[in-house]
Amino acid sequence: MRCSRLKKTEMGLFLALGSVTILFLFFILHMTTPTCQLPKERLGTPTPLAPQAAPTRPPPVPCQANDSIATQPDFAEQPEHVRNFLLYKHCRDFQLLQDARPDKCAQPVFLLLAIKSSPSNYERRELLRRTWARERAVRGLRLRRLFLVGTAPNPLEALKVNRLLAMEARVHGDILQWDFHDTFFNLTLKQVLFLQWQAARCAQASFFLNGDDDVFAHTDNMISYLQGHDPNHHLFVGHLIYNVGPIREPWSKYYVPKIVTLKEAYPAYCGGGGFLLSNFTIAALYRASGILELFPIDDVFLGMCLEQEGLQPASHSGIHTAGVHVPSARLSSFDPCVYRNLLLVHRFLPYEMLLMWDALKQPGLTCGKLTRIN
Ligand SMILES: *[C@@H]1O[C@H](CO)[C@@H](O)[C@H](O)[C@H]1NC(C)=O
Ligand SMILES: *[C@@H]1O[C@H](CO)[C@@H](O)[C@H](O)[C@H]1NC(C)=O
Ligand SMILES: *[C@@H]1O[C@H](CO)[C@@H](O)[C@H](O)[C@H]1NC(C)=O
Numbered sequence: 001m002r003c004s005r006l007k008k009t010e011m012g013l014f015l016a017l018g019s020v021t022i023l024f025l026f027f028i029l030h031m032t033t034p035t036c037q038l039p040k041e042r043l044g045t046p047t048p049l050a051p052q053a054a055p056t057r058p059p060p061v062p063c064q065a066n067d068s069i070a071t072q073p074d075f076a077e078q079p080e081h082v083r084n085f086l087l088y089k090h091c092r093d094f095q096l097l098q099d100a101r102p103d104k105c106a107q108p109v110f111l112l113l114a115i116k117s118s119p120s121n122y123e124r125r126e127l128l129r130r131t132w133a134r135e136r137a138v139r140g141l142r143l144r145r146l147f148l149v150g151t152a153p154n155p156l157e158a159l160k161v162n163r164l165l166a167m168e169a170r171v172h173g174d175i176l177q178w179d180f181h182d183t184f185f186n187l188t189l190k191q192v193l194f195l196q197w198q199a200a201r202c203a204q205a206s207f208f209l210n211g212d213d214d215v216f217a218h219t220d221n222m223i224s225y226l227q228g229h230d231p232n233h234h235l236f237v238g239h240l241i242y243n244v245g246p247i248r249e250p251w252s253k254y255y256v257p258k259i260v261t262l263k264e265a266y267p268a269y270c271g272g273g274g275f276l277l278s279n280f281t282i283a284a285l286y287r288a289s290g291i292l293e294l295f296p297i298d299d300v301f302l303g304m305c306l307e308q309e310g311l312q313p314a315s316h317s318g319i320h321t322a323g324v325h326v327p328s329a330r331l332s333s334f335d336p337c338v339y340r341n342l343l344l345v346h347r348f349l350p351y352e353m354l355l356m357w358d359a360l361k362q363p364g365l366t367c368g369k370l371t372r373i374n
């Protein structure tokens with residue numbers, strides 16, 4: 001489970017940054033021909049644009065709501081997102097609106113970053129592309145990136161943002177977008193669709209980082225850590241959560257009423273902000289996800305899939321999806337020395353990612369002394 005998102009001050013900065021970028025994008029969009037062919041050189045992309053993969057099958061017929069669920073007692077009094085979850089939880093076949101660049105997994109990938117992002121989180125994706133999620137080779141091991149998105153539930157917003165995502169897909173080839181509403185209770189659906197895509201299209205990757213777009217991931221450290229592991233053995237590590245169960249308080253973001261599950265305990269799972277897993281384990285999750293009914297909290301659902309396969313999640317001390325404990329009052333919570341040995345920390349603002357990535361890359365980073373970022 002994740003904690004509340006942005007604070008007010010952070011939100012202000014984020015919005016200011018965001019509106020400038022969006023204005024710029026709109027300027028570009030409206031300056032182009034009606035077919036939306038973008039002038040490639042203006043976006044400064046270094047690689048030639050790959051053509052989109054041809055659709056391999058006709059779009060699925062829209063999934064019908066299961067109205068028989070609505071006859072259950074208690075259904076009518078549930079919040080709208082719970083009712084939507086119940087009505088559509090049997091739906092798993094959605095059109096892929098944007099596919100990854102066809103060569104994404106053409107050569108063996110050592111670490112594939114599968115980052116859940118909301119359609120409108122353009123700034124976050126841009127910063128990640130320039131920082132820890134930059135596609136590169138680390139000591140000869142290939143790192144590749146994908147953003148997993150759905151569609152904006154508001155139709156007007158969706159029209160606009162779908163154009164943005166089409167553009168990002170053309171320029172970067174790193175968008176997987178499916179035609180379902182990108183809401184909190186549909187994150188499990190997003191996860192399951194990614195497992196399907198991975199099994200069909202990227203089965204040759206060794207390891208995966210599955211996480212959110214508001215984390216800071218030290219991907220160089222992750223690769224060092226993963227080099228000591230066998231992709232054909234079980235690995236599922238993150239911020240381990242156990243001995244918890246459904247929250248029955250309707251005001252909570254994580255509210256799961258009895259109409260969804262009567263169970264009072266969740267299996268152990270890793271916080272969804274970010275966790276690492278092997279090729280072996282992702283195949284097991286894919287199998288289990290085809291058997292189990294969807295559960296609205298995505299990270300708990302993966303815990304259920306592991307349990308179904310007789311596998312356990314494990315804790316990694318370098319993964320902090322609930323914030324980081326700063327060891328001394330003399331160190332700022334933003335000191336790169338706090339982060340240089342960590343793998344992943346939750347909730348960073350876009351500009352903080354940039355500063356932190358830059359600071360960690362400084363050859364002269366000396367820790368042990370008090371260091372400052374200028
Ligand atoms: C619809 O819901 C009922 C329970 O209310 C269930 O028995 C049935 O299998 C569901 N149908 C589908 C297509 O999931
Ligand atoms: C999940 O997406 C489907 C398809 O867009 C939608 O009908 C449903 O309401 C969504 N569920 C939730 C909980 O938002
Ligand atoms: C990953 O697992 C699949 C089977 O699910 C196997 O075909 C493939 O060779 C494995 N890849 C690596 C890099 O271990």
